[in-house]
Amino acid sequence: MMMTSLLDAFDTVSHSEQLLRRLESATAELSKKQGLKEEKAWLDTAMARVAAAREGVGDLLTRVLRLPELESLREDHARTLQGAAVDAVERLHAGITFAAGGRAPILEALYGKLKMPVLRRCDREDFEKFCVDFEKRLNTSYAKRMFADASLAVVAPALAQLQQAFATWRGIFSNEVLSDQQAQALRDELDAVARRLELPCRQARLLAEAALTPLKELLENSGLSQKPKRRSKAAEAQDESSMLDEDPVDPSIPSAEELAELSAPAEAAAPAEVIEDEKPRRARKQKSAEA
Secondary structure, three states: OOOOOHHHHHHHHHHHHHHHHHHHHHHHHHOOOOOOHHHHHHHHHHHHHHHHHOOOOOOHHHHHOOOHHHHHHHHHHHHHHHHHHHHHHHHHHHHHHHHHOOOOHHHHHHHOOOOHHHHHHOOHHHHHHHHHHHHHHHOOHHHHHHHHOHHHHHHHHHHHHHHHHHHHHHHOOOOOOOOHHHHHHHHHHHHHHHHHHHHHHHHHHHHHHHHHOOOHHHHHHHOOOOOOOOHHHHHHHHHHHHHHHOOOOOOOOOOHHHHHHHHOOOOOHHHHHHHHHHHHHHHHHHHHHHO
């Protein structure tokens, strides 16, 4: 039996990815605090639980967006993936700066006067142009020679992550048509993964809240209390709200049609006929009285 909807399943898997990042960030912040041994252990358990449940997820969220039921999510997720790709570009910059210094010639060769905020806001066509240009710079003989040097070996993982981020972002725009069998297989995979993630994510949120309760500000800023969207329930609530917002109909109040009928002027011909009929009667009465 599937979840309430594929949209809910997608949001559950997407939320697990965000949750893991938030747990990692909160763990790093909590590690800077003195004491809180048990709280740190709870947070480590929460992070390990979500990470284990997410094993094998891979690029599932990108692949399932080829399903017609999830087409409405494609643009929003593409923007999310674009942001992730920009993050990867920034991480590579930070890695090179750490390894070779802020004035390393390789930084100028790759980044020049590149503005990261602009990359986050630009449209698909402009971001694709950036990706193509950046990949050309990475593939120059100079860049290959520098990355092969032992001094920059530490940035190899960041470089691989950047290349994967570009490929993942592009993958969301695939126009390949799915067969019925392929589409059903994707639906089943998404549903199974979402069901597998529900309980560990719920437990992780509870553990994280318990661990960060002594540090209210860190808990509020971490976003760990947020739950995945439930689109179907939101739609039902909206429908119920719209029904409750409607004023009840009072049967004693005339409808618009009835009001129009009541306010319509009476026909002039009817009174005229009555008056004409009355004149002869009055004349006959007068004549009989004179006689």
